[in-house]
Amino acid sequence: MKNTIPKEIGKNDVSALLEPRPQNVHKGNFGHVLLIAGSKGRGGAAMLASKACLRSGVGRLTTHIPGFLESAHLSFVPEAMLIIDQHDEYITEIIEWGDYDAIGIGPGLGVHPKTLALVTSLLQSYQGPMVLDADALNLISSHQLQPLLSNKCILTPHPGEFERLTGEKYDENKRVQQVSEFSQKHQVITVLKGESTLISNEKGDVYKNITGNPGLAKAGSGDVLTGMILAFLGQKYEPINSANLAVYLHGLSADLAVEQIHERSLLATDTISFISKAITKSTH
Secondary structure, three states: OOOOOOEEEOHHHHHHHOOOOOOOOOHHHHOEEEEEOOOOOOHHHHHHHHHHHHHOOOOEEEEEEOHHHHHHHHHHOOOOEEEEOOOOOOOOOOOOOOOOOEEEEOOOOOOOHHHHHHHHHHHHHOOOOEEEOHHHHHHHHHOOOHHHOOOOEEEOOOHHHHHHHHOOOOOHHHHHHHHHHHHHHHOOEEEEOOOOOEEEOOOOOEEEEOOOOHHHOOOOHHHHHHHHHHHHHHOOOOHHHHHHHHHHHHHHHHHHHOOOOOOOOOOHHHHHHOHHHHHHHHOO
């Protein structure tokens, strides 16, 4: 395994990656993605991820949610199309995956056995890029589904989820090496969340984020990040570039937000509100 020195992601890197939009385009030019999220008691995660995805530039978003969430989701994100699951409290239906440019799964998902069947089917049959977060990661680690992962998968664990995925104790002093080795072993892209979030590719190269602040240490922040990564995947950015763009812009959105909102009071919804300003600041 390589001895990795992380490369910092800076404004110039992000500016070079973000492609300008020509005038003669329509929503079909910017991808159609599927987000699978939500379970009873955790519906907010699906709504946060959906809104962040749309704010980050995807052309069309379909969100697959349990039945109980329909009215709330329509009120919070009317721009998203919905697949309403046959079950009212969690997601069980295995649908056709082939119509989507990218799929995100995990925010507020729950770990019901029928949801496990859906996650397993997705990993076995979908050939496009995916972002896997939260309970999708917990299902993967608890049922040893790591062999089903591919280099089109982006995993977004926090340290606890990372420990479960690796089966090894997380070590803050060795996290660069740990994330590099995990990504090489499973041939995936890993976004290891935390202070100075690390992103590693299947070759073991590691990138270090320089944006963000303690205000992001609050429930919902990871859901926002998942939606942002999914949006860039849908816009046909390479998976590693999608991860780097989203992580940098997510942190910058929070940095811009705390110019007006104290970091103690920062909410995930506040971060979403500053995504547009973060994109503007990164391209000028």
